[in-house]
Amino acid sequence: MAQRDDLMPTTAPSVSASALPASGPRRIAIISASVGAGHDGAAAGLADRLAAHGFLVDRYDFLDLLPARTGRLICDVYHRMLTWAPAGYQRLYAATEHASRPGALWRALFRGAEQPTLRALEPDTCAVVSTYPGASQVLGTLRRRGLLRVPAFTYLTDFSVHALWVAPGIDAHLAVHAVPAAQAHAQGAAAVTVVGPVTGPRFAPATDEQRRAARDRFGLPGQEPLALLVAGSWGVGPVRRAAAEIRETGVAVPVVVCGRNQALADALRGDGIEHAFGWVEDMPGLMHACDVLVQNAGGLTSLEAFAAGLPVLSYRCIPGHGRTNAAALDEAGLAAWIREPADLGPVLAELLHGPRGRAQRAAGLELHRSAPGPVPAIAAGTGPQPAAGAQPVTSRRPARRRPSLAVAGAAATLSLGIAATIACTEAPARLPAVTHYLDGDW
Known part of the structure; x- marks a missing residue:
């Protein structure tokens, strides 16, 4: 041979x-x-x-x-x-x-x-x-x-x-x-x-006091539900469309992190998305301020959100690993994968206020504890x-x-x-x- x-x-x-x-x-x-x-x-x-x-x-x-x-x-x-x-x-x-x-x-x-x-x-x-x-x-x-x-x-x-x-x-x-x-x-x-x-270690569930302080620090609304939309350090994917669709549901206010893509942050503000950030050093604090995470790649930020006690959904995922990660997270019961825009509002509401959100929070925390x-x-x-x-x-x-x-x-x-x-x-x-x-x- x-x-x-x-x-x-x-x-x-x-x-x-x-x-x-x-x-x-x-x-x-x-x-x-x-x-x-x-x-x-x-x-x-x-x-x-x-x-x-x-x-x-x-x-x-x-x-x-x-x-x-x-x-x-x-x-x-x-x-x-x-x-x-x-x-x-x-x-x-x-x-x-x-x-x-x-x-x-x-x-x-x-x-x-x-x-x-x-x-x-x-x-x-x-x-x-x-x-x-x-x-x-x-x-x-x-x-x-x-x-x-x-x-x-x-x-x-x-x-x-x-x-x-x-x-x-x-x-x-x-x-x-x-x-x-x-x-x-x-x-x-x-x-x-x-x-x-x-x-x-700072990625942990927030107390009510931590949540209020984080919202004040980032200049975010005090009472409305907040959906944290992330797109990795490069800020890639159909982020502007996803942010607009979250806003249109009326279920939550989009808070967008654009990584190092400052052009994207500027464009979002031009679209009327008030809370658009570039690179954020204090991601644990921003997660403390928000109620649900919307992601498109299924990477480290999702794991951090699980530790912070946030329910997670995958939406308008990037090609390749973004889609396969979304499928795997959905199979694991850790993150809902939204494939149709019409499902975005109902699933957001379930994650924010229903048993589906409580189940995903528990599963995410258990992943870190087990x-x-x-x-x-x-x-x-x-x-x-x-x-x-x-x-x-x-x-x-x-x-x-x-x-x-x-x-x-x-x-x-x-x-x-x-x-x-x-x-x-x-x-x-x-x-x-x-x-x-x-x-x-x-």
């Missing part, structure tokens, strides 16, 4: 358990990706909890580990697809959602991240955790080749599991709920464990645990080295291919309407 090239041994350096210290703090590396804010947010929460348990924690951005700066380019292309060509992105996502392995170009690109990943990890690293699927693919390959000799974990940050999340060689896949755990298991993931979510979080599972795989006590969390950026011509060529080809998809998947008549895509109203 021919030996696969991508499993051939190399002369790369290795990270080995034999380098671990006999005593003292143990070091765990977390590899995330600054694609939106959800993967980094999960990594930050996990890092804080590991540090509180006495681990040294290093954090890396997978985009910095990819060759020839293609990480930033691919992130930008992904952002543009969601903004300008959502139908094209949906087709790409659907075509790869259940693939048995990444395509050849993706494999070449991931191969280019292997050496930078090994060089970045400190010799005394005792485990590596990925909160991003591309990083999981690289770590799984390094484990299979024997170049990474310490445990590698994937923390599944999404409620639905795309095939890229499942990487042969990963020691354990940690899920926030039984629904994504079942999806991961069905795709062949190793050692799938339900560990629950990681959110900040599982221990990922730290015990990770700690159990690293050997003897360190003494408890806060340790530093360090963000590290790997040194840049020139990639091989083959890897650089594959990266360029992949980026051009994605860009070509944007150009080809939308009807020409729609492409001039750039302003509508940019403000998320597609």
Whole structure:
């Protein structure tokens, strides 16, 4: 039988358990990706909890580990697809959602991240955790080749599991709920464990006093029901349409968070949506002020809303993971998925005032209370645990080295291919309407 090239041994350096210290703090590396804010947010929460348990924690951005700066380019292309060509992105996502392995170009690109990943990890690293699927693919390959000799974990940050999340060689896949755990298991993931979510301690149900103070602080109405509409750190999706439709129901006043999309916030105010915010540092406080969360991606903000005791509904979801996450959250009984505009008002009313809202609040809070979080599972795989006590969390950026011509060529080809998809998947008549895509109203 021919030996696969991508499993051939190399002369790369290795990270080995034999380098671990006999005593003292143990070091765990977390590899995330600054694609939106959800993967980094999960990594930050996990890092804080590991540090509180006495681990040294290093954090890396997978985009910095990819060759020839293609990480930033691919992130930008992904952002543009969601903004300008959502139908094209949906087709790409659907075509790869259940693939048995990444395509050849993706494999070449991931191969280019292997050496930078090994060089970045400190010799005394005792485990590596990925909160991003591309990083999981690289770590799984390094484990299979024997170049990474310490445990590698994937923390599944999404409620639905795309095939890229499942990487042969990963020691354990940690899920926030039984629904994504079942999806991961069905795709062949190793050692799938339900560990629950990681959110900040300030995401908790509000008292009446906290609710009043938060509304005053954000300049929000004191008595009316408030629907918090979120669209991720990029502010993508048909946000203006969703905000207008929430207002038209008369059931709740829309309060919109646009992330870093200031143009969207300005456009909403022009539409008469009075409470439109850009980037909000105090999201726990804003959740304290509101009564229900309306979301379109099913990411970290939904988990934070569950912890804050807010009922959640999914509406006008973005393509790809936005829709599959909405379906998974609906299956789990954690968030209603509204597919028809006519259902928006009645479901909002049920969540605000009826038994459906009480049931979802209870389910969301139980999600955070019923599982221990990922730290015990990770700690159990690293050997003897360190003494408890806060340790530093360090963000590290790997040194840049020139990639091989083959890897650089594959990266360029992949980026051009994605860009070509944007150009080809939308009807020409729609492409001039750039302003509508940019403000998320597609």
